[in-house]
Amino acid sequence: MAQPRVAVMGAGSWGTAFSVVLADAGCDVTLWARRPDIVQAVNDTRGNPAYMLGVRLPATVRAEHDPARALAGADVTVLAVSSQSVRLLLADWTQHLAPGTVLVSLMKGMEQSTGMLMSQVIAEVTGAGPDRVAVVSGPNLAREVAMRQPAATVIACADEPTAATLQGVCRTPYFRPYTSTDVLGVEIGGVVKNVIAVAAGIADGMGLGDNTKSALITRGLTEAMQLAAVMGADPRTLSGLAGMGDLVATCTSTASRNHSLGYWLGRGLPLREAQAHIKQTAEGVYSCTAVQALGRKYAIQMPIAETVAGIIHDGRNPREALGALLSRPVKSETAGGPGPAVKDVR
Secondary structure: OOOOEEEEEOOOHHHHHHHHHHHHOOOEEEEEOOOHHHHHHHHHHOOEOOOEOOOOOOOOEEEEOOHHHHHOOOOEEEEOOOOOOHHHHHHHHHHHOOOOOEEEEOOOOEOOOOOOEHHHHHHHHHOOOHHHEEEEEOOOOHHHHHOOOOEEEEEEEOOHHHHHHHHHHOOOOOEEEEEEOOHHHHHHHHHHHHHHHHHHHHHHHOOOOHHHHHHHHHHHHHHHHHHHHHHOOOHHHHHOHHHHHHHHHHHHOOOOHHHHHHHHHHOOOOHHHHHHHHOOOOOHHHHHHHHHHHHHHOOOOOHHHHHHHHHHHOOOOHHHHHHHHHOOOOOOOOOOOOOOOOEOOO
16 A cells, blocks of 8 residues: 555644554554644644653644544555544444545444444444454553653454555554454453453552552452453453553553543542543543443453442442452462463564
């Protein structure tokens, strides 16, 4: 694909950062922004101070406020909006999608009203087949990527040639994409890690140490692997970049929105005030109830997700909730599976 035309729908921190990657990889990029001031800033100053202060965007990134103009002729359409708004937005955008455009989700959430993953929502709304729906997930903190610090990710699509094509679309000297056909496993990793990151942030806000955080990360990975297995995904995917890799980055970085939300909850703030501190969407707020519902549906224990949902939505005291989590009956630890089901760059 010679100089692919890519529409990035969403000019938040991750959409903006991924636009940098795409442009550096040789793509012609149009960044759709809901806010006219962001469009003006990108086109006039090569920056997006609202979400990525201090980062200069490549000249091949231009911004549009009109979604029809942004989507016109796009070989690849990247979706970088909140998981709770994508259905409504896509319903309006579908009429403007170029025939055959590949739809790529950067979103790591579940639709709260239906419990559907983002790839499922995209397919349902647009009618696109599995060969045209892909997801990108991994340890990709947006500012670090926008600053061109080395990072790796997973591009998952049920159609392996499509995944390989997308691999070439976003490969740069600092951004290394791997491919996978396990779309379900990659998405489950992205969803569950946000919930576990909220728990890790709560522990940090309470002043607890690295032992606590390490336990939450490793037991959180177990919850993700169990859910992946019972839903028909490959549990090995969760030991790779889209599982353990993303989990470590999100649970340990203060740049993570979900960790930051958890931190303020751990400091004793109610949800609304904690959200006001981070000023952006933390998908874990919505994903925790969806993950909790899936655990109950498939009759598997997901105590960390249950605890986070209780703190966020039922007003449970974090310290009391943690005490209840630790007082659960002890049992044997189950060993994890082999390495990640991903393929190296070609």
